[in-house]
Amino acid sequence: MLPDFINPTLVAHLVLIFIIFQILVLSAAFMVWMERKVCAYIQDRPGPNRVGPAGLLQPFADVIKLLMKEDLKPRAADTFVFWLAPIISTATAFAAFSVVPFGSETTLFGLLNEPLRLEVTDVNVAVLVVFAIASMGIYGVVLAGWSSNSKYSLLGGLRSAAQMISYELSYGLALAAVVMLAGSLSLREIVTNQSGYWWYVIPKWYVFLQPVGFLIFMTAGVAETNRAPFDFPEAEQELVAGYHTEYSSMAFAMFFLAEYINMVTVSAVATSLYLGGWFGPLLPEWLGWMWFLAKVLFLLFFYVWMRWTLPRYRYDQLMEFGWKWLLPVAVLNLIATAALVIWLG
Amino acid sequence: MDVVAFYIFAAIAILASLGVVGQRNPMHSVMLLIVSFGALAGLYVLLDAPFTAVTQIIIYAGAIMVLFLFVVMLLNAHTEDDIPKTVLGPRAIRIGVLLSLLLGLEVAYALSKLGITSFTTDSGTIAKISSVAQIGVQLFTTHAFAFEVTSILILVSMVGAVVIAGRKH
Numbered sequence: 001m002l003p004d005f006i007n008p009t010l011v012a013h014l015v016l017i018f019i020i021f022q023i024l025v026l027s028a029a030f031m032v033w034m035e036r037k038v039c040a041y042i043q044d045r046p047g048p049n050r051v052g053p054a055g056l057l058q059p060f061a062d063v064i065k066l067l068m069k070e071d072l073k074p075r076a077a078d079t080f081v082f083w084l085a086p087i088i089s090t091a092t093a094f095a096a097f098s099v100v101p102f103g104s105e106t107t108l109f110g111l112l113n114e115p116l117r118l119e120v121t122d123v124n125v126a127v128l129v130v131f132a133i134a135s136m137g138i139y140g141v142v143l144a145g146w147s148s149n150s151k152y153s154l155l156g157g158l159r160s161a162a163q164m165i166s167y168e169l170s171y172g173l174a175l176a177a178v179v180m181l182a183g184s185l186s187l188r189e190i191v192t193n194q195s196g197y198w199w200y201v202i203p204k205w206y207v208f209l210q211p212v213g214f215l216i217f218m219t220a221g222v223a224e225t226n227r228a229p230f231d232f233p234e235a236e237q238e239l240v241a242g243y244h245t246e247y248s249s250m251a252f253a254m255f256f257l258a259e260y261i262n263m264v265t266v267s268a269v270a271t272s273l274y275l276g277g278w279f280g281p282l283l284p285e286w287l288g289w290m291w292f293l294a295k296v297l298f299l300l301f302f303y304v305w306m307r308w309t310l311p312r313y314r315y316d317q318l319m320e321f322g323w324k325w326l327l328p329v330a331v332l333n334l335i336a337t338a339a340l341v342i343w344l345g
Numbered sequence: 346m347d348v349v350a351f352y353i354f355a356a357i358a359i360l361a362s363l364g365v366v367g368q369r370n371p372m373h374s375v376m377l378l379i380v381s382f383g384a385l386a387g388l389y390v391l392l393d394a395p396f397t398a399v400t401q402i403i404i405y406a407g408a409i410m411v412l413f414l415f416v417v418m419l420l421n422a423h424t425e426d427d428i429p430k431t432v433l434g435p436r437a438i439r440i441g442v443l444l445s446l447l448l449g450l451e452v453a454y455a456l457s458k459l460g461i462t463s464f465t466t467d468s469g470t471i472a473k474i475s476s477v478a479q480i481g482v483q484l485f486t487t488h489a490f491a492f493e494v495t496s497i498l499i500l501v502s503m504v505g506a507v508v509i510a511g512r513k514h
Contacts, residue, residue, distance in 0.1 A: 081372070128399040135407030139379070142411065146372060146418050154418065161415050165408065185396075185477055 017120055024097060028260035029059035035304050042308045069249040074149055077246065081147035086251045089140030089258035096133040096265045099126040101188045103278045103289035118278075118289060119188070126187040127175055130269055131168075134224060138164045140258065141226070141243050148246035156242025159315065163223055163230065166322040171220035173330035174213045177337040178206055178273045187269070191277030205276040212333045214274045216326060218299075221266040223322070225259065228307040230318060267299035268292075275299075351391055358384035371417045375410060382406040396480055 040047025048055030103118030145157015182190040223230040278288030361381035368374040382405045389398035
């Protein structure tokens, strides 16, 4: 056993935080690999296959390459903001995951006195915390676009701000519908509300109660993470690389990292809100994190699949879709949910 | 612990707010305002109001300040160096000083009415409004009038914005 002066719960928490941090970084590397592999298969070519088995070490080779590159900064750039922007992007991407629960409690086979919850922290307004941190993440992109002092970057940053404001509304309204059903803002409570089955077959996931809300959430999530088919902030053909045109080396890698971690977070939040989190058939509850992982991986695969299947929309189409279709549908969904919650108790 | 955190957040909020006024670059002003709002959110957390803290971040630091940044970026106002320092004229400055003095007196009066005790009493006396259901009930019963008045105010500004924007067509 551990000596007395070490608080095992505290140590377990610190270890957990460290592990989550590492998993997020590794998941970004894995996502880069998966993106390139899936893209390659969709385009009928083998993809990266030289570095490591099946090209699995390719992302690490890429990171080393990026680290070795020279840090460039445009002469007229606002130095402080220029270096601050990638830090904001990455820090918010990591922070957003801190309230996502990915499993039930564990005592690590009796090693700990109190059960340890599998998440960094349980906040009673977790849903809003994710939302708030995501809205802070926009600044990384916007400030990068502004501070570079380049027209492509500025246009990329402006587009990103407009896009994220437009889709945040639908995103928030979809969240509100789930909060109404669960009667709680805590992600852990929302997940535990989804345990059990209807008629022993259909799991009580909110996706079955909120199919429209789920679609709205995922669509808005794609727009929020600036992924294709909504990747306007970095539309290559029009804006070179958008807000990160002027970035190189590790600063560029940080934007890259943030984008992939944001995808993981949106998928994890969607899993918690709509797909029953760590609940699933067959596996015992202490292995619930495997279900969580499987669901998140499925959503991530879906993201990649979508990127290499759908062409990019036009910018005005994106705005029209966001304001004239997605938002009204989200409002109707919210009103319908509220009516049903009152009617059925 | 709470007191230390309070002074840290309060210092950040005040310094950032001073910075907002003192900056020549409007972009830096906006960024410092975001920092100030973030520190305010920290103070709300200390007051056992996590919901208010998070909405402060979402609404003010998130949505509204992004719009501010948007406008500053679109106008591409670089610095205030080009603008002559006496652009407002002495009369405007005099009115400004008068107004800020009035505000200061008002704040001082309100604080003296509150008394010192309300700062030292623990959060037990303050109603812990952390659950969303409680906030909803409070909003639609006790504060129903203020809530409705605010919504009318927002509606008026929305109509105004549409009218101003639509005038060109």
